[in-house]
Amino acid sequence: MLTSCWFSFFSQINQEKKLMHNLRQYQVPLQKYMALTELQERNERLFYKLLIDNVEELLPIVYTPTVGEACQKYGSIFRRPQGLYGMGIPVGKLALYTALGGVRPSACLPITIDVGTNNEQLLKDEFYIGLRQKRATGKEYAELLHEFMGAVKQNYGEKVLVQFEDFANHNAFELLAKYGTTHLVFNDDIQGTAAVVLAGVVAALKLISGTLSEHKFLFLGAGEAGTGIAELIALEISKKTKIPVEETRKKIWLVDSKGLIVSSRKESLQHFKKPWAHEHEPVKDLIDAVKAIKPTVLIGSSGVGRTFTKEVIEALASFNEKPLILALSNPTSQSECTAEEAYTWTKGRAIFASGSPFDPVEYNGKVYVPGQSNNAYIFPGLGLGLVISGAIRVHDDMLLAASEALAGQVTKENFDNGLIYPPFSKIRKISAAIAANVAAKAYELGVATRLPRPENLVKYAESCMYSPLYRSYR
Numbered sequence: 001m002l003t004s005c006w007f008s009f010f011s012q013i014n015q016e017k018k019l020m021h022n023l024r025q026y027q028v029p030l031q032k033y034m035a036l037t038e039l040q041e042r043n044e045r046l047f048y049k050l051l052i053d054n055v056e057e058l059l060p061i062v063y064t065p066t067v068g069e070a071c072q073k074y075g076s077i078f079r080r081p082q083g084l085y086g087m088g089i090p091v092g093k094l095a096l097y098t099a100l101g102g103v104r105p106s107a108c109l110p111i112t113i114d115v116g117t118n119n120e121q122l123l124k125d126e127f128y129i130g131l132r133q134k135r136a137t138g139k140e141y142a143e144l145l146h147e148f149m150g151a152v153k154q155n156y157g158e159k160v161l162v163q164f165e166d167f168a169n170h171n172a173f174e175l176l177a178k179y180g181t182t183h184l185v186f187n188d189d190i191q192g193t194a195a196v197v198l199a200g201v202v203a204a205l206k207l208i209s210g211t212l213s214e215h216k217f218l219f220l221g222a223g224e225a226g227t228g229i230a231e232l233i234a235l236e237i238s239k240k241t242k243i244p245v246e247e248t249r250k251k252i253w254l255v256d257s258k259g260l261i262v263s264s265r266k267e268s269l270q271h272f273k274k275p276w277a278h279e280h281e282p283v284k285d286l287i288d289a290v291k292a293i294k295p296t297v298l299i300g301s302s303g304v305g306r307t308f309t310k311e312v313i314e315a316l317a318s319f320n321e322k323p324l325i326l327a328l329s330n331p332t333s334q335s336e337c338t339a340e341e342a343y344t345w346t347k348g349r350a351i352f353a354s355g356s357p358f359d360p361v362e363y364n365g366k367v368y369v370p371g372q373s374n375n376a377y378i379f380p381g382l383g384l385g386l387v388i389s390g391a392i393r394v395h396d397d398m399l400l401a402a403s404e405a406l407a408g409q410v411t412k413e414n415f416d417n418g419l420i421y422p423p424f425s426k427i428r429k430i431s432a433a434i435a436a437n438v439a440a441k442a443y444e445l446g447v448a449t450r451l452p453r454p455e456n457l458v459k460y461a462e463s464c465m466y467s468p469l470y471r472s473y474r
Contacts, residue, residue: 012470016050029066034077036062040095041080044105048468051099056424059096063376065331065356067092075127086110089165093188093379101380101431102465103387113148115141141171149179158392159449161383163188169223173272184386186394190228192375193301195382195399197229197326198236199406200373201297203420204351206410208296208322213237213251218293220286220308220336221301222256225328227272229299230254235396236403249275253293259284260292290315297324300336304329308337313345321349328355328373339370353420371421378402381431385438388457388464390450398441405437406430428465435461 019039026032036058040047051058060066070077070088082091090110097103115136122128136144152160164175164187172187179185186192205212217233219226230252237248254261254276260283261269261276269277283289290298290312298316300308308327316323323346327336339358342350348363353371361368382402386394409422409430422430436457442448454460 012046012049015046016053019046019050020054029061030069030073030077032058032061033066033070037091038079041082045468045470048095048099048105048466051095052428052468055099055427059374059376059424060357062092062095064374068331075125075129078129083108083110085112085114087112093163093165096376097380097383098466099380100376100427101382101384101435102428102461103380103383104466107387113144115144145175149183153183159184159387159390161186161386163379163383165189169272170270172224180394184392184394186379186382186386187224187228188375188379189224191232191394191399192379192382193225193328194228194232195403196373196375196378196406197299197328198232198400198403199377200326200353200371200420201233201324202236202403202407203410203415204324206415207351207418207420208320208324210296211240213241213243213248215251215296216293217252217297217299218289218295219252219254219299219301221299221303221329222254222261222273222276223301223303225301226254226299227276229301230276232396232399232403236400239400246275250278252276253278253280253289253295255283255286255289260289287312287315294319296320297326299326299328301328302336303334304336305334306337308341310341310345313337313342313350317346317349322351323349324351326353326373330355332356332358339368342370343368351418351420369417369419371419372424373421374424376424377406377421377427377430378434380427381405381434382438384431384461384464385435385442388435388450388454388461389439389442389448391439391442391447392449393447395441395445395447397445398438401437401441402434405434409433428462432458432461432465 023032023035026035036047051062067088074087090112094108094110097108098105114131116131116133117123118135123132152162162183162185164172164185166189167175172190176185176187176190202212219230234245234248234252237251238245260280261273262280262282263277264282266274266277283292286307308325325342329335335354335356339352339354340361342352343361343363348366348368353373355373357372358370361370410420411422414422439448439457443453
């Protein structure tokens with residue numbers, strides 16, 4: 001005989017409380033990650049209920065920064081494959097599509113395309129579970145990806161969304177350019193990062209004043225993330241001012257490992273860096289670039305920690321009342337500077353956000369809460385918007401629509417606390433707003449196939465979201 005006491009104890013709410021209690025006993029984040037992975041495989045609905053209700057606490061575990069460590073130690077912690085042998089990043093990101101964006105887990109498939117590795121340490125590692133051969137490149141690589149893209153479309157149709165993740169710079173740009181006109185594809189490293197950073201910059205205008213076109217941007221890092229962000233900012237300025245994007249790019253400067261990207265270097269630059277080669281004398285170091293360009297916004301996407309030095313940040317603060325500093329590189333150890341450094345070296349004047357989370361900082365008796373420029377703000381809502389509209393292509397205007405929707409979710413209370421992003425506790429509401437804006441743009445551009453168009457796209461997005469609640473059979 002089953003009593004009401006038994007049912008109460010084993011209700012989903014009580015299961016969730018018990019699991020969170022158990023998770024908090026672990027001192028090592030990777031242990032929490034492994035426990036959550038096992039829960040996802042054992043009880044999918046409970047896993048998502050846990051993640052949705054405790055998103056601010058668990059996001060750093062299932063996503064950056066802990067997922068980075070999980071990938072590095074994947075061979076040691078591997079239990080069983082998920083999807084088509086999905087590794088930590090695709091598995092974790094798809095979990096966020098569901099938890100944060102409401103995309104059904106049954107519609108998500110993590111895939112790892114293993115083409116080998118040139119990392120000798122991994123090749124000699126007895127626990128390495130990847131293909132033990134040198135990386136495939138050139139024609140062999142291109143043919144494999146082409147076969148894969150063809151098979152995906154053939155099996156799942158025109159509306160299947162393929163997200164490229166963690167592809168090397170040259171491959172990432174080439175694949176996006178090649179398949180962007182024939183498939184529904186999205187690269188989070190390039191486009192997702194760009195959209196979330198643009199949203200932060202647009203929101204920050206309420207704090208630093210002026211329009212986007214009145215600001216000057218300097219990037220440290222000119223890879224996928226840096227050039228992707230730069231291009232989306234240039235497109236948004238062009239959209240607002242009606243000035244050609246070729247001109248608005250001149251508001252944006254990039255520094256790579258060889259120094260400031262200038263026109264005299266153009267012949268030796270990779271193709272994706274060439275649009276950013278402006279007329280200027282050569283500058284080798286970031287500090288000299290800051291002094292020469294005098295940016296109002298400093299953005300780090302270099303993947304190299306502590307490159308925003310005291311000298312760099314003090315120079316930036318010397319000609320900006322409220323310098324905007326975005327240290328985007330992950331994990332925390334690779335962040336261009338810490339939140340404490342940004343606030344301390346600017347005497348509390350900086351508007352700061354980072355890629356990985358930092359704790360609040362106390363400076364001169366005031367507590368500063370750093371924002372997190374996390375792609376998880378954008379890609380779940382973007383994905384939901386593409387799904388509910390039945391979109392067949394991703395356009396840059398959809399990314400701008402996603403950015404504008406996210407920036408619009410920042411409240412006066414957030415601004416009063418110096419934040420340029422809304423709290424993750426409201427992420428499903430945020431994702432619904434982003435999805436609605438993206439879907440509206442898809443209908444406007446004529447690439448939406450789900451007809452007729454719903455009257456209220458926000459409500460429709462919310463109604464389409466996956467619920468992890470246990471089903472009632474009574």
